[in-house]
């Protein structure tokens with residue numbers, strides 16, 4: 001009997017191997033929102049953490065100039081790396097040798113390289129819950145173990161050194177984010193230093209995600225590098241610099257770790273997009289534009305906090321930075337995904353369900369991104385009022 005090309009006749013289907021990773025539910029809602037928009041519905045996009053103001057004009061202009069050159073090669077811009085080193089000097093008073101900086105395709109690629117390059121299968125990596133979903137999912141996909149540490153209301157949304165000191169069995173790594181997604185909680189200098197000490201005392205590799213630096217409403221965010229030179233820091237042009245689709249970020253590591261991680265970055269991703277590197281250089285210089293964005297977020301934050309409180313949604317993590325409100329709507333639902341879907345379909349307001357950030361506690365929470373225009377925040381509040389009133393009557 002002749003065999004079918006590619007396998008013996010009657011062979012069993014190949015079993016699915018690998019780690020099952022959940023989707024971003026906010027992304028699924030985003031697809032639904034896009035479909036509704038195509039059908040002519042008004043959509044207020046508060047689901048994704050992406051500034052709707054678009055790329056700063058100086059960055060766009062630099063990209064246009066670059067197109068006239070030849071932007072098609074693999075490039076790792078030394079100029080951009082040196083500019084990032086200068087940023088650490090200017091913003092934090094910290095000296096970072098350019099050799100310690102690696103450019104990556106967003107903070108996402110930096111995190112994957114770090115989880116893959118600095119840990120082994122089975123290693124335990126601590127992450128705050130609620131927290132950014134890919135910490136948990138990328139750690140698991142790579143065969144490491146995500147150890148969830150409560151960062152909810154019971155600890156004032158702040159990961160503490162005391163929590164890290166008692167995790168058993170001990171961790172191999174810890175991810176800290178300040179300002180944090182989804183809560184906007186920020187750790188002060190003393191808290192960061194205490195976390196650094198707790199990690200050093202237990203031999204835990206500390207990773208600081210500083211992607212929301214530059215967006216804060218009180219004190220400026222302190223970089224882990226100001227208090228702990230051994231930490232690995234990841235950052236990106238996606239948030240403050242409003243360039244999420246350009247896929248550009250960086251990581252800073254002590255020299256020996258940067259040497260370890262560089263081949264990981266190259267083997268996984270080669271170089272980040274060339275044109276984005278030229279655009280980012282220009283974005284760095286456009287301070288007035290970046291400050292304008294933060295001023296808008298500040299107004300939006302107050303409007304939303306006050307508006308939601310007036311509607312009875314007042315159990316909200318106080319956002320000290322980033323551009324999110326993480327609201328407990330447990331008096332209205334215990335199924336945040338269904339709640340967000342209803343809200344979207346009825347009003348056009350797209351939000352992120354809490355289960356993205358915390359599979360259990362997040363069932364009663366939703367996240368609003370206020371990186372939209374102030375007009376859009378006002379409109380969302382206008383639509384929400386009657387909708388919430390109707391929900392209470394159901």
Ligand SMILES: Cc1ncc(COP(=O)(O)O)c(C=O)c1O
Nearest residue numbers: 049106107108132181236238249
């Ligand atoms: C806390 C945090 N870290 C990392 C990322 C990844 O960002 P990017 O890969 O666009 O730089 C995000 C994106 O939302 C985030 O919220």
